[in-house]
Amino acid sequence: MEEFVRAAVSQDLDELVRLEAEYRGAAQDSRGGTAWLRDHPALASADWVERLLDGSTHTVVSGIDGAVLGVASVHRDAVRDCACIDRIYVTEAAREVGLGDAMLDALVQTARDWGVHDIEAEALPGDRDTKNLYERAGLVARLIVVNKVLG
Numbered sequence: 001m002e003e004f005v006r007a008a009v010s011q012d013l014d015e016l017v018r019l020e021a022e023y024r025g026a027a028q029d030s031r032g033g034t035a036w037l038r039d040h041p042a043l044a045s046a047d048w049v050e051r052l053l054d055g056s057t058h059t060v061v062s063g064i065d066g067a068v069l070g071v072a073s074v075h076r077d078a079v080r081d082c083a084c085i086d087r088i089y090v091t092e093a094a095r096e097v098g099l100g101d102a103m104l105d106a107l108v109q110t111a112r113d114w115g116v117h118d119i120e121a122e123a124l125p126g127d128r129d130t131k132n133l134y135e136r137a138g139l140v141a142r143l144i145v146v147n148k149v150l151g
Contacts, residue, residue: 001064005102008052008059008071015061015068016048023071023089031126035147058110062090062099069094072103076114083111085121088130095129104137 008016020043027033043051051057051073062070070090074083085107090099111119121139123130134140 002066003062003064003097003099003102004066005060005062005099005106008048008061008073010049010052012061012068013045013048016043016059016071017045019068019071019089019091020048020087022091023087026089026092027124030124032124032147035149036122036124057086058107060103060106062103064094064097064099070099070103072100072107074107074110074119076116081117083107083114083116083119085119088121088133100133101136104133108137 024037024042027037048059051059054075056078057073057075059071059073061068062072070088072088073086075086076082077084085104088100088103088107090103108119119139120142121134123134
C-alpha cells in the first residue's frame with residue numbers, strides 16, 4: 001500500500017469534481033453546512049482548471065496506490081498576508097490512514113514557501129475530525145462565528 005500526496009494536475013479533473021461533490025454532500029449533513037454551502041459555491045471542471053493555473057492557489061491530491069482519494073487547496077490572501085485553506089477532504093473509506101495530515105503538511109509548506117505570516121482554515125461546528133486534524137498541525141481556533149437562519 002503506497003500513499004502519496006502530490007500537486008493536482010489537469011488529469012485529476014474528474015476526481016476533483018467527484019471529491020468536491022462528496023465534500024459538499026458531507027457539509028450539507030453537518031451543523032452549519034447549509035449556510036457554509038450558500039457562501040461557498042461548488043467548483044465545476046472549469047473552476048478547477050482555473051485554480052490549477054492560478055499561481056495564488058495551490059491544490060494537492062492524496063491517495064493510495066495511484067487512486068486519488070483526497071483533495072486539499074489553499075490560496076494566498078496578499079492583503080492579509082496569510083494563506084487560507086479552502087478545503088481539505090478525504091473520502092470516507094480512506095480516512096484514518098494519514099492522508100489528511102499529509103495534505104495539510106503540504107499546504108503548510110506551500111504557505112511557508114509563499115512567505116506569508118500565517119495560515120488559517122475553517123471547520124464546521126461538530127466536524128470533530130477536521131478540527132482534530134487542524135489541531136494536530138498546530139492550528140487553533142481564533143474566532144467562532146455564530147449564525148441564525150431567519151426565514
